[in-house]
Amino acid sequence: GIGESRHSEIIIKNLHQLARDLNLTTIACGVEHKYQYEFLSDLGCEQMQGFYFYSPGKIGRMKKAKLFIADEKKF
Secondary structure, eight states, X not given: OTXXXXXXXXXXXXXXXXXXXXXXXXXXXXOOSHHHHHHHHHHTOOOBOSTTTOOOOOHHHHHHTXXXXXXXXXX
């Protein structure tokens, strides 16, 4: 992964460039650390998700952050 293996970083860079060349939208998943975020940002990656941005929490906390959309009747 990022920060662990130079080979992995080369693969990620090339996959990101291939997606851009093909006009594909990509999302980097599993971003957990600042160095991963910075690496991906430097590549020009605009969409990311992972614990670095928001960790799992209780439903009330997620609703408050407007990250959780659910039918209230199901709860």
